[in-house]
Amino acid sequence: xxxxxxxxxxxxxxxxxxxxxxxxxxxxxxxxxxxxxxxxxxxxxxxxxxxxxxxxxxxxxxxxxxxxxxxxxxxxxxxxxxxxxxxxxxxxxxxxxxxxxxxxxxxxxxxxxxxxxxxxxxxxxxxxxxxxxxxxxxxxxxxxxxxxxxxxxxxxxxxxxxxxxxxxxxxxxxxxxxxxxxxxxxxxxxxxxxxxxxxxxxxxxxxxxxxxxxxxxxxxxxxxxxxxxxxxxxxxxxxxxxxxxxxxxxxxxxxxxxxxxxxxxxxxxxxxxxxxxxxxxxxxxxxxxxxxxxxxxxxxxxxxxxxxxxxxxxxxxxxxxxxxxxxxxxxxxxxxxxxxxxxxxxxxxxxxxxxxxxxxxxxxxxxxxxxxxxxxxxxxxxxxxxxxxxxxxxxxxxxxxxxxxxxxxxxxx
Amino acid sequence: xxxxxxxxxxxxxxxxxxxxxxxxxxxxxxxxxxxxxxxxxxxxxxxxxxxxxxxxxxxxxxxxxxxxxxxxxxxxxxxxxxxxxxxxxxxxxxxxxxxxxxxxxxxxxxxxxxxxxxxxxxxxxxxxxxxxxxxxxxxxxxxxxxxxxxxxxxxxxxxxxxxxxxxxxxxxxxxxxxxxxxxxxxxx
Numbered sequence: 001x002x003x004x005x006x007x008x009x010x011x012x013x014x015x016x017x018x019x020x021x022x023x024x025x026x027x028x029x030x031x032x033x034x035x036x037x038x039x040x041x042x043x044x045x046x047x048x049x050x051x052x053x054x055x056x057x058x059x060x061x062x063x064x065x066x067x068x069x070x071x072x073x074x075x076x077x078x079x080x081x082x083x084x085x086x087x088x089x090x091x092x093x094x095x096x097x098x099x100x101x102x103x104x105x106x107x108x109x110x111x112x113x114x115x116x117x118x119x120x121x122x123x124x125x126x127x128x129x130x131x132x133x134x135x136x137x138x139x140x141x142x143x144x145x146x147x148x149x150x151x152x153x154x155x156x157x158x159x160x161x162x163x164x165x166x167x168x169x170x171x172x173x174x175x176x177x178x179x180x181x182x183x184x185x186x187x188x189x190x191x192x193x194x195x196x197x198x199x200x201x202x203x204x205x206x207x208x209x210x211x212x213x214x215x216x217x218x219x220x221x222x223x224x225x226x227x228x229x230x231x232x233x234x235x236x237x238x239x240x241x242x243x244x245x246x247x248x249x250x251x252x253x254x255x256x257x258x259x260x261x262x263x264x265x266x267x268x269x270x271x272x273x274x275x276x277x278x279x280x281x282x283x284x285x286x287x288x289x290x291x292x293x294x295x296x297x298x299x300x301x302x303x304x305x306x307x308x309x310x311x312x313x314x315x316x317x318x319x320x321x322x323x324x325x326x327x328x329x330x331x332x333x334x335x336x337x338x339x340x341x342x343x344x345x346x347x348x349x350x351x352x353x354x355x356x357x358x359x360x361x362x363x364x365x366x367x368x369x370x371x372x373x374x375x376x377x378x379x380x381x382x383x384x385x386x387x388x389x390x391x392x393x394x395x396x397x398x399x400x401x402x403x404x405x406x407x408x409x410x411x412x413x
Numbered sequence: 414x415x416x417x418x419x420x421x422x423x424x425x426x427x428x429x430x431x432x433x434x435x436x437x438x439x440x441x442x443x444x445x446x447x448x449x450x451x452x453x454x455x456x457x458x459x460x461x462x463x464x465x466x467x468x469x470x471x472x473x474x475x476x477x478x479x480x481x482x483x484x485x486x487x488x489x490x491x492x493x494x495x496x497x498x499x500x501x502x503x504x505x506x507x508x509x510x511x512x513x514x515x516x517x518x519x520x521x522x523x524x525x526x527x528x529x530x531x532x533x534x535x536x537x538x539x540x541x542x543x544x545x546x547x548x549x550x551x552x553x554x555x556x557x558x559x560x561x562x563x564x565x566x567x568x569x570x571x572x573x574x575x576x577x578x579x580x581x582x583x584x585x586x587x588x589x590x591x592x593x594x595x596x597x598x599x600x601x
Contacts, residue, residue: 041593043594044594044597048594051593052601053593062482062565065482065486090511091509093479095509095564095565096507096509096564096565096568097479097482097565099568099596100601101565101589101593104561105561
């Protein structure tokens with residue numbers, strides 16, 4: 001398998017052209033504050049929008065192939081294209097090869113200069129990113145997941161039958177890879193078995209034992225199975241991947257009971273805000289005002305306009321916190337590093353007691369947005385605080401990004 | 414001072430006649446848009462190859478390194494039957510060099526066809542010189558002495574025949590910044 005690398009992402013919508021990133025780069029790389037000598041160049045204008053000229057650390061770099069002196073090389077460990085001053089003959093042919101203005105003459109020293117991601121710096125990470133006051137630059141290190149997980153066995157069958165653009169396949173494959181082969185999986189009626197986890201024609205869709213409980217008894221059945229495995233002395237992870245309807249409505253009684261007894265289960269809920277595989281009916285996790293086939297939006301009848309769902313969404317993860325579980329967290333596939341951290345903690349917690357992971361999952365079919373927009377919708381949901389990513393342990397209570405979410409106000413009498 | 418490159422074609426002289434006429438050559442080895450010679454299963458690329466020019470259908474020897482690597486890539490892909498192969502767009506003059514303490518960059522054609530327009534500017538104090546040739550709003554060639562711009566970006570503006578009419582004055586004032594702007598909008 002190929003390797004993934006860390007990268008610098010640029011969000012043009014957040015950039016106001018202040019140039020702080022260029023100053024930071026010039027300071028670190030040239031010891032001056034001359035923005036023209038920065039390796040990262042912000043171009044454009046207020047009216048037209050700002051853009052970026054920066055080395056892309058190409059996989060098949062033209063600058064490297066045109067260099068007659070072998071002064072440029074791709075480092076396949078870091079992904080960085082490295083420039084060797086001792087070999088460079090200052091011919092500037094690399095600046096012809098690069099079509100992205102990623103390598104250019106630094107007139108201050110008379111040599112070419114390019115971004116090296118500050119790998120050799122004490123921080124080992126780009127200086128430009130933390131200098132941005134508007135979060136327009138992000139240092140993406142998700143490649144770690146790709147490099148690690150890519151070599152693990154995929155425990156789902158190829159060719160799952162998901163809707164186009166659905167992120168649940170990603171979630172299923174990543175989760176099972178992480179949890180590993182010593183797992184028993186429960187997938188109650190919903191999108192996950194609909195996509196093929198329970199299989200077709202007498203063969204399962206997974207390479208691990210999987211069963212298809214009723215909507216109502218998922219947690220109860222899984223608790224029994226886990227207890228039986230314990231009795232015979234086998235260490236397994238008891239994993240449920242359920243939908244929000246199956247967990248928050250019909251399956252809630254057995255879920256609540258298992259959580260209260262602190263059964264050693266990892267219960268993952270894929271929340272797409274409704275019963276999406278049966279025709280997009282509302283669930284108790286459908287938010288206020290949302291369209292579903294049973295909460296229409298439009299003219300209505302009898303003089304009453306149809307206003308979508310008229311109740312608020314049930315906050316299921318918060319209800320699970322009230323069960324004092326070993327671990328509760330919310331996550332999103334738009335933030336895979338965060339999801340992985342929480343999955344690791346949930347797996348560990350499920351060896352001690354009940355671990356609950358609630359993953360927000362935009363539904364391309366049910367929500368009716370373009371199929372290439374799933375990650376964008378998931379990201380926007382978090383950025384706008386429509387959903388919040390947080391975690392709960394008994395020791396820390398609810399925290400988000402390591403900070404407490406509960407503010408205690410002392411009131412003087 | 415010396416200029417130009419002359420491939421040694423002597424070893425191709427006196428080839429056998431008959432159905433296989435040998436490798437066709439002129440000043441260099443004549444190749445197609447996929448770097449194939451006149452003989453099946455023989456390809457040529459680089460300084461020895463005489464391939465299509467970007468500005469002219471006549472085949473030219475364009476002996477510069479960036480072009481050689483591009484030709485080599487195309488020849489390799491053609492040999493392997495790679496379905497991702499794109500035909501050679503044609504060679505273009507490109508160079509960058511130091512002389513007498515100055516730095517020059519040249520991209521594209523210096524020929525001025527009918528209807529083309531040549532714009533030059535020279536600043537005596539800084540020694541900065543710029544010359545650009547336009548035809549119908551599109552760039553044909555750009556030359557700078559002590560005037561820095563990204564040669565790779567300019568090359569793409571010419572190859573993609575980008576219409577610069579709307580940004581022409583800004584482009585001439587600062588080809589580096591405006592070139593980068595266009596790059597990030599058009600092919601990033």
